[in-house]
Amino acid sequence: MKRQLLAAVGVTALLASVAGCGSGGPAKAGPAAADPKDATGTVSVWLMPEAQNNWPELVRSVNGQFAAKYPKVQLKLRYQTWKDKVGNLDAALKDGSAPDVVELGNTETMKYILSGSLAPVDKSTFENSDSWIRGLVNTCTYQDKLFCVPYYAGARVGIYNSAMFQDATGSAEFPKTEDDLRTALDKVQARHRGDRTFSALYLPGPYWYAAMSYVAAYGGAIARFDSSGSWHGTLHDARSQQGIQHFVDLVKTYNHGDLTVNEADQSGVLAKQKAAVLYGNGWEVAGATAPLTGDPKLADSLRQAVMPGPNGKPLPSFIGGSDLAVTAKSPSAELAKDWIRMFTSGKSEQVLADKDxxxxxxxQLEQLKTKAATAAAANAVPDAWFTPLAPGWSAVEKQNVLVGMLDDILGGTSVDAATKDADAAIDKLINTPS
Known part of the structure; x- marks a missing residue:
């Protein structure tokens, strides 16, 4: 998931904490020390800017809890940036200076699981683990072993200009079905017929996260694990092709921009009022209304809604979010796991929920399903999809196999031919660790 890039800040602090559980369900005991107050050593933690900027009081609280339980243990806390974290972690793993606890975006976990860089953890020792969001658990699991702990989730939603909908359709509400949405989009487009660069629905052609959501909506998949013990591409399967064709049809019908441009600046398109709807992350509203990157006057008009998909159902979302892991060679692994228990306890997760x-x-997600600011994303999370948890998936991404497939289709190649070529490329890469 795209993140706001902030300057890295290093902070060293003495930490501490109460037992690893708050309300919300039992968890087994933490480190098996005779007396936690006699434990010694250092626990180093790398967190990302969201913790520093959005819930610093949670970090302080957990650090205080940890210090109360382990008064002789020093904790060194450092904030990373999404831009630099992977490079810094790779270097630290190589030279033996890796942190004991590291926050990973859920698309980053498989790389470190497959390289043997993360220690396995016992799911049953963490609070609320019996109701963890399935998509997040999947990002931490390989060969039936858990290598990280879900921290928080994210999901893509429909983001729309309610003033444009009010003007064109007489209602500021977002349609609940795709048929009704198309009817509304046609009216919005007609209202802006004088602007050939205006897109009623701005759906970028290479936006493979969106394209694969339509694949998931039809029951298709990028790739599947077969009985022979190997992964193979399944984009050429009929259900996957249906989803891709559905996506392509929407792009061709409603996106009047350059179809080769990806989704990186779609919030900017919304800010310039060159689009009425986009499919993206909730935080893109902030970019569209920020003083420097967008138009603050749109703050009252931009809203989030569940994106309707085919067959009268919501469009399945890619599961976003972060996980927390203990590095494999940590000399303080049990202490590190206990810090994670505290940071992901029911009490801690409630702090996140209270901040939307x-x-x-x-x-704890349930309370957010009816809250205006979070309902769309919260309702999209339970059925969200994720990329294949395969050894070579990162190579598939790096070589832009899905982007290339979509570019080819929008350039005139048939869906049948392009998906067949994509599957062949996936088959060459997906079973080899990258």
Whole structure:
């Protein structure tokens, strides 16, 4: 998931904490020390800017809890940036200076699981683990072993200009079905017929996260694990092709921009009022209304809604979010796991929920399903999809196999031919660790 890039800040602090559980369900005991107050050593933690900027009080609280439980243990906390974290972590793993606890975006986990860089963890020792969001658990699981702990979730939603809808359709509400949405989009487009660059629905052609959501809506998949013990591409399957064709039809019908441009600046398109709807992350509203990157006057008009998909159902979303892991060679692994228990306890996750951030479990997610600011994303999370948890998936992404397929289709190649070529490329890469 795209993140706001902030300057890295290093902070060293003495930490501490109460037992690893708050309310919300039992968890087994933490480190098996005779007396936690006699434990010694250092626990180093790398967190990302969201913790520093959005819930610093949670970090302080957990650090205080940890210090109370382990008064002789020093904790060194450092904030990374999404731009630099992977490079810094790779270097630290290589030279033996890796942190004990590291926050990973859920698309980053498989790389480190497959390289043997993360220590396995016991799911049953973490609070609310019986109701963790399935998509997040999948990002931490390989060969039936858990290598990280879900931290918080994210999901893509429909973001729309309610003033444009009011003007064109007489209603500021977002349609609940795709048929009704298309009817509304046609009216919005007609209202802006004088602007050939205006897109009623701005759906970028290479936006493979969106394209694969339509594949998931039809029951298709990028790739599947077969009985022979190997992954193989399944984009050429009929259901996957249906989803891709559906996506392509929407792009061709409603996106009047350059079809080769990806989704990186779609919030900017919304800010310039060159689009009425986009499919993206909730935080893109902030970019569209920010003083420097967008138009603050749109703050009252831009809203989030569940994106309707085919067959009268919501469009399945890619599961976003972060996980917390203990590095494999940590000399303080049990202490590190206990810090994670505290940071992901029911009490801690409630702090996130109170800030409209999706917690790691379905129990606490429930309260956000009816809250205006979070309902769209919260309702999209339980059925969200994720990329194949395969050894070579990162190579598939790096070689832009899906982007290339979509570019080819929008350039005139048939869906049948392009998906067949994409599957062949996936088959060459997906089973080899990258």
């Amino acid at each position: 951030t999706l917690p790691n479990n379905l129990t």
